[in-house]
Amino acid sequence: xxxxxxxxxxxxxxxxxxxxxxxxxxxxxxxxxxxxxxxxxxxxxxxxxxxxxxxxxxxxxxxxxxxxxxxxxxxxxxxxxxxxxxxxxxxxxxxxxxxxxxxxxxxxxxxxxxxxxxxxxxxxxxxxxxxxxxxxxxxxxxxxxxxxxxxxxxxxxxxxxxxxxxxxxxxxxxxxxxxxxxxxxxx
Amino acid sequence: xxxxxxxxxxxxxxxxxxxxxxxxxxxxxxxxxxxxxxxxxxxxxxxxxxxxxxxxxxxxxxxxxxxxxxxxxxxxxxxxxxxxxxxxxxxxxxxxxxxxxxxxxxxxxxxxxxxxxxxxxxxxxxxxxxxxxxxxxxxxxxxxxxxxxxxxxxxxxxxxxxxxxxxxxxxxxxxxxxxxxxxxxxxxxxxxxxxxxxxxxxxxxxxxxxxxxxxxxxxxxxxxxxxxxxxxxxxxxxxxxxxxxxxxxxxxxxxxxxxxxxxxxxxxxxxxxxxxxxxxxxxxxxxxxxxxxxxxxxxxxxxxxxxxxxxxxxxxxxxxxxxxxxxxxxxxxxxxxxxxxxxxxxxxxxxxxxxxxxx
Numbered sequence: 001x002x003x004x005x006x007x008x009x010x011x012x013x014x015x016x017x018x019x020x021x022x023x024x025x026x027x028x029x030x031x032x033x034x035x036x037x038x039x040x041x042x043x044x045x046x047x048x049x050x051x052x053x054x055x056x057x058x059x060x061x062x063x064x065x066x067x068x069x070x071x072x073x074x075x076x077x078x079x080x081x082x083x084x085x086x087x088x089x090x091x092x093x094x095x096x097x098x099x100x101x102x103x104x105x106x107x108x109x110x111x112x113x114x115x116x117x118x119x120x121x122x123x124x125x126x127x128x129x130x131x132x133x134x135x136x137x138x139x140x141x142x143x144x145x146x147x148x149x150x151x152x153x154x155x156x157x158x159x160x161x162x163x164x165x166x167x168x169x170x171x172x173x174x175x176x177x178x179x180x181x182x183x184x185x186x187x
Numbered sequence: 188x189x190x191x192x193x194x195x196x197x198x199x200x201x202x203x204x205x206x207x208x209x210x211x212x213x214x215x216x217x218x219x220x221x222x223x224x225x226x227x228x229x230x231x232x233x234x235x236x237x238x239x240x241x242x243x244x245x246x247x248x249x250x251x252x253x254x255x256x257x258x259x260x261x262x263x264x265x266x267x268x269x270x271x272x273x274x275x276x277x278x279x280x281x282x283x284x285x286x287x288x289x290x291x292x293x294x295x296x297x298x299x300x301x302x303x304x305x306x307x308x309x310x311x312x313x314x315x316x317x318x319x320x321x322x323x324x325x326x327x328x329x330x331x332x333x334x335x336x337x338x339x340x341x342x343x344x345x346x347x348x349x350x351x352x353x354x355x356x357x358x359x360x361x362x363x364x365x366x367x368x369x370x371x372x373x374x375x376x377x378x379x380x381x382x383x384x385x386x387x388x389x390x391x392x393x394x395x396x397x398x399x400x401x402x403x404x405x406x407x408x409x410x411x412x413x414x415x416x417x418x419x420x421x422x423x424x425x426x427x428x429x430x431x432x433x434x435x436x437x438x439x440x441x442x443x444x445x446x447x448x449x450x451x452x453x454x455x456x457x458x459x460x461x462x463x464x465x466x467x468x469x470x471x472x473x474x475x476x477x478x479x480x481x482x483x484x485x486x487x488x489x490x491x492x493x494x495x496x497x498x499x500x501x502x503x504x505x506x507x508x509x510x511x512x513x514x515x516x517x518x519x520x521x522x523x524x525x526x527x528x529x530x531x532x533x534x535x536x537x538x539x540x541x542x543x544x545x546x
Contacts, residue, residue, distance in 0.1 A: 034327050
């Protein structure tokens with residue numbers, strides 16, 4: 001059982017002498033990131049409707065959304081790259097990108113502001129609480145199923161269509177989902 | 188009787204990866220008593236469950252500890268799923284099992300490196316961590332993060348692995364298995380390593396049971412107990428035999444972990460071979476109401492997750508009993524009577540994870 005083993009790693013030593021290092025010589029060599037890497041969050045601010053779902057979903061409270069000013073702010077140092085905001089975004093304007101943000105000596109945040117000229121266009125797709133046209137509505141419940149906030153309550157038998165105004169974030173997904181175009185967004 | 192003296196050990200000590208403090212009562216060079224104290228890294232993560240909704244908390248559960256992150260996310264999600272009565276798709280169960288086995292490989296390789304480092308065997312330490320790098324790269328490719336994977340969610344998993352990823356994974360596992368042989372031989376047969384490990388810190392079978400040891404610590408004392416045998420998730424279809432050793436010393440614990448590496452390689456191969464196609468998650472409606480105890484086998488041993496929901500999106504209580512918590516009493520027991528120079532090795536062989544313990 002007891003035996004002295006010598007030069008066990010001699011082979012490895014020789015290999016290491018003639019092979020490239022096992023690690024990448026970053027930053028002299030650019031790092032290769034895999035496709036799925038969770039590096040940082042990117043926003044396409046022009047599509048953002050400031051619904052605030054990302055802010056509410058963020059476990060580390062790194063995102064701030066100001067609806068009135070039309071800004072979206074992320075604390076890069078607080079973000080833990082979990083990707084929950086990306087999954088929560090109803091407009092799919094948040095993306096998890098590969099590659100890290102630059103290091104810094106101070107905590108810094110990045111603010112994105114919605115371009116003003118596009119504000120009107122965004123208001124056309126979203127910008128107000130949904131209201132239903134009861135004549136057109138067939139109570140199919142599709143709007144309630146699609147609602148990211150579960151703010152709609154639709155009952156087919158009782159012919160009820162109710163909106164919880166507190167939960168509603170005015171994302172306009174219900175209006176887009178309605179097969180009968182019975183939902184209008186009113187500001 | 189020799190004069191007694193007290194030597195403080197930790198919380199900052201070169202051999203300790205994480206802060207735990209021990210007061211070692213010495214008689215000459217022999218330890219007669221060890222008094223552990225923790226509390227240097229408490230972050231109040233259990234309390235945070237009241238402030239974050241139950242889906243968000245998955246990400247916090249993962250961040251309780253870096254090394255056991257995959258298992259913590261899984262244990263928490265499974266407990267919430269049981270409360271809500273959610274049936275997870277089979278493919279998700281298999282993917283979870285694959286990721287958890289990968290994290291077992293990475294945790295054990297990390298531990299082997301730390302053990303080698305504690306003995307002053309630098310090249311063995313480097314070699315273990317070089318191998319670990321391959322598994323971390325696979326985590327990066329499949330989950331998007333090397334340490335924190337964020338793959339589990341209540342209702343299934345977030346990401347799927349396609350055929351090319353599974354093939355890459357198998358290649359990586361085969362590579363590690365062929366490269367690891369000199370490492371295994373050195374740990375198990377080298378005279379120098381044996382002189383440090385053999386006969387050090389013997390934990391008898393009855394002591395291991397009475398003091399509540401878990402995981403490799405328990406199995407190294409000859410108790411056949413592995414929570415994976417309960418058949419949670421995909422383990423009901425996979426072959427899990429508890430790996431035991433009869434020595435109960437540091438060498439036995441090292442042997443159990445080395446053999447568990449090979450068991451994990453086999454489990455990954457088996458799971459990749461059997462993985463069914465289909466959905467990877469189910470939609471979750473409503474909020475959890477009720478309570479559940481979930482037990483899973485983490486790399487360090489049995490972890491218990493307790494959740495209590497009250498029908499709102501905020502849980503009332505989340506409690507985690509980590510393997511290291513249960514392994515501290517046996518550690519104090521094995522420290523009695525050892526030499527001061529052996530203390531670092533004895534502490535390391537329980538594979539302490541203080542971040543988990545204190546949360």
